[in-house]
Amino acid sequence: MVETSSPLVAPPPNWWKPAGREEKLWIGIAAVWAVSMFVMMVIIWPAIGGQQNQIHSYRVDPSEFQAYTAAFIEEHQTGELEGVPVVSPPPDTDIFLQASQFQWTPVLELQRGETYRILMSSIDVQHGFSLQPDNVNFQVLPDFITGLEMTPNETGEYTIVCNEFCGLGHHLMVGQIIVVD
Amino acid sequence: MTAQAANSTNDSILAGLMRRCNITNLAIDRNAEKLIMVNAVVSVVFLALGGIMAMLIALTRWEMVHLLSADWYYRVTGAHGAAMLIFWILFFEVAGLIFSITVILNRRLLMPKVWWIAFGTMLVSALALIIIMLSGEATVMFTAYPPLEATSWFYLFFITFAVGALIAVIAFFIELVNARYRGQVGPLPLFTFAMLAAAVLALWTLVSGAAALIPTYLWSIGLIGHIDAGVYRLLFWGFGHGAQQINLVAMVGVWYVLAALTVGARPVNEGVSRFAFLLIILFIHMGAIHHILVDPGFSQLSRAINTSYFIYGATIGSMIHALSIPAAIEMAQRRKGFGQGIFTWLKKAPWKEPGFSSLVLSFWLFGVMGGISGVIMGTVQINMIQHNTLIVPAHFHMTVVAGTTLAFMGLSYYLIPLIFRRDNVFPGMAKVQPYVFAIGMTIWGLGTGFAGHAGMSRRHWDSTFGDMPLATDIFQSAQIDISLVGLGLGALIAGIGGAMYIVNAVATVFLGKKTDTPHLPGIDKDALTPADISAREAAREGHGHHRGFEFPGTLILVFAFLVLFMILYATSWFELSTITWTIE
Numbered sequence: 001m002v003e004t005s006s007p008l009v010a011p012p013p014n015w016w017k018p019a020g021r022e023e024k025l026w027i028g029i030a031a032v033w034a035v036s037m038f039v040m041m042v043i044i045w046p047a048i049g050g051q052q053n054q055i056h057s058y059r060v061d062p063s064e065f066q067a068y069t070a071a072f073i074e075e076h077q078t079g080e081l082e083g084v085p086v087v088s089p090p091p092d093t094d095i096f097l098q099a100s101q102f103q104w105t106p107v108l109e110l111q112r113g114e115t116y117r118i119l120m121s122s123i124d125v126q127h128g129f130s131l132q133p134d135n136v137n138f139q140v141l142p143d144f145i146t147g148l149e150m151t152p153n154e155t156g157e158y159t160i161v162c163n164e165f166c167g168l169g170h171h172l173m174v175g176q177i178i179v180v181d
Numbered sequence: 182m183t184a185q186a187a188n189s190t191n192d193s194i195l196a197g198l199m200r201r202c203n204i205t206n207l208a209i210d211r212n213a214e215k216l217i218m219v220n221a222v223v224s225v226v227f228l229a230l231g232g233i234m235a236m237l238i239a240l241t242r243w244e245m246v247h248l249l250s251a252d253w254y255y256r257v258t259g260a261h262g263a264a265m266l267i268f269w270i271l272f273f274e275v276a277g278l279i280f281s282i283t284v285i286l287n288r289r290l291l292m293p294k295v296w297w298i299a300f301g302t303m304l305v306s307a308l309a310l311i312i313i314m315l316s317g318e319a320t321v322m323f324t325a326y327p328p329l330e331a332t333s334w335f336y337l338f339f340i341t342f343a344v345g346a347l348i349a350v351i352a353f354f355i356e357l358v359n360a361r362y363r364g365q366v367g368p369l370p371l372f373t374f375a376m377l378a379a380a381v382l383a384l385w386t387l388v389s390g391a392a393a394l395i396p397t398y399l400w401s402i403g404l405i406g407h408i409d410a411g412v413y414r415l416l417f418w419g420f421g422h423g424a425q426q427i428n429l430v431a432m433v434g435v436w437y438v439l440a441a442l443t444v445g446a447r448p449v450n451e452g453v454s455r456f457a458f459l460l461i462i463l464f465i466h467m468g469a470i471h472h473i474l475v476d477p478g479f480s481q482l483s484r485a486i487n488t489s490y491f492i493y494g495a496t497i498g499s500m501i502h503a504l505s506i507p508a509a510i511e512m513a514q515r516r517k518g519f520g521q522g523i524f525t526w527l528k529k530a531p532w533k534e535p536g537f538s539s540l541v542l543s544f545w546l547f548g549v550m551g552g553i554s555g556v557i558m559g560t561v562q563i564n565m566i567q568h569n570t571l572i573v574p575a576h577f578h579m580t581v582v583a584g585t586t587l588a589f590m591g592l593s594y595y596l597i598p599l600i601f602r603r604d605n606v607f608p609g610m611a612k613v614q615p616y617v618f619a620i621g622m623t624i625w626g627l628g629t630g631f632a633g634h635a636g637m638s639r640r641h642w643d644s645t646f647g648d649m650p651l652a653t654d655i656f657q658s659a660q661i662d663i664s665l666v667g668l669g670l671g672a673l674i675a676g677i678g679g680a681m682y683i684v685n686a687v688a689t690v691f692l693g694k695k696t697d698t699p700h701l702p703g704i705d706k707d708a709l710t711p712a713d714i715s716a717r718e719a720a721r722e723g724h725g726h727h728r729g730f731e732f733p734g735t736l737i738l739v740f741a742f743l744v745l746f747m748i749l750y751a752t753s754w755f756e757l758s759t760i761t762w763t764i765e
Contacts, residue, residue: 007371034493057477082650163638
């Protein structure tokens, strides 16, 4: 004897009945778990975590951003790596990282333990900032600045892969960040 | 159905406008039948096309094989996304909309011509889009993020496809209102209710898609000078993610149907199941912001509120279905006499019935691999270590392919013989097909997921980087090599499973033995029975009160699921904490 209809058959007009004990239990547990995940994301991790996602957003004209990057490179360039300028900026300046089809400019040389304000934007299509091998990913758009305060805690060479499809040369687009003591 | 409506059905049958199915005893409108047939056939054609492209993509990402050139890899990846995520699924869903509004309501289609217009518009647009994407004139991926530009025809046909689908959705609402107005239906059957939920989501989804693509089209023909990349992403994902929520809701509806067809299962409580659909309707659209968690433009809090569907409202809905589907199966099995112990009902289930195995495998893979990974990925901070890596396609292939596609395959083992009135040509193959497909997708999902976990990007032709400036060899490791073997072999196995399905479907439609009583021994005798009024009254008066648990096996299963969810969730936070950079 079944109280409910097949899902392929219209139920009788008085189809409503209150939820059973087991269902109430599970819905209650699901709700507690949902609230817990929400509290973890909105309250707990922001209080204790070292990896937040506080993007500082700005509007910028691509040509303007290109000019900022050029001035930044000119002021802080210390060398060149495989044709790409290398800059060694002090921590208290804005760092500009420009994405374009199909390169990241410039190569950044950063000090371990210092906090940098990194401003990224694209001068053409959409790109993706993917810092490897740590695997940290951000979207880079034209007309917007994706601004992040980042601190490298270990020395070494980090690769920036483009992980947003940006044209037929997408897979050729790599950049570098070098962290020194 | 009222007596008046029943009379009109009988008149229609006498006039040859409807026929009575000998298996289900449902009255089927000839017009609806034809429309269901053409939509189903076209959907399977796109599934075949998308499947072939899937093989080419997998054999390219598998670096040992690296089949396609870069140009073709990107073309095919875009066309594969459109064929699978949009065309295969949407044509099948339109067939489902028509089925839910005619066949199971025993009514005729009010406006078949409008449905034909919707079908024609969608078909022409879909074919045009595939041709354009493969021609190299629109190598912008299925997402088509501006300002990367495609030929303006691409945006135009994208819009006309959405318009076609919108016509179908609006026609569905009109049919439903008409059915109610004529007294053809009171409370909706649960499957029709699920399709109504899907249609509500589809309405918003398609409007959002139009809002993204119409300005982009105007920009591509020069009428608008500038297109905002950030706003496009927000609107596009209202469409792109929304479309997947339609699939989710339709798939859950199909799960209930498969459980009813194969073991005679009923929703444990119609109100609870409907409430879960309502939660999904109310909250799931906020989840479109999943896709822009690492974009500039929104505060962290607004991204967190939205991506959690406001405190995971839609997740609760999904977790309710996660209980009510297996509970319905368990109770049906216990009624049949498989009531001993905790799991006898599961052991004695019809595992050789393709509808049942598809249901269980789809449910399992969707929930455990697709669902959990999706909630984790939609966490603002954790998204930083997953965005645009191969974990993303790993997640949504578990939901759309291992989940929705497998459930739709399972349903069509019944729908095709009943609608086309032909016998399944390869019933033996149908028994193993869901397993082959599910095993392949599991291996593919694990391989792709672990490659993404190691940082590999999606939509990336060559992760060895060759000898270009600043090249890196970070993606050349044993872990990644093994993951890619999983990706490649898993795809091939799933491809075999997919081919088995398509061969069977095509052979049945064209070569199956014509019959008015297709051989479907697996359909349960209770598949289409209404509620038992006396049992209902007894329950109301308290006679049906029970002391033990009604479905103890299901409770154990869902608690095990929750524990796994918690472990994976905690592991992901731990992974995030191991990042050597501090990110404020």
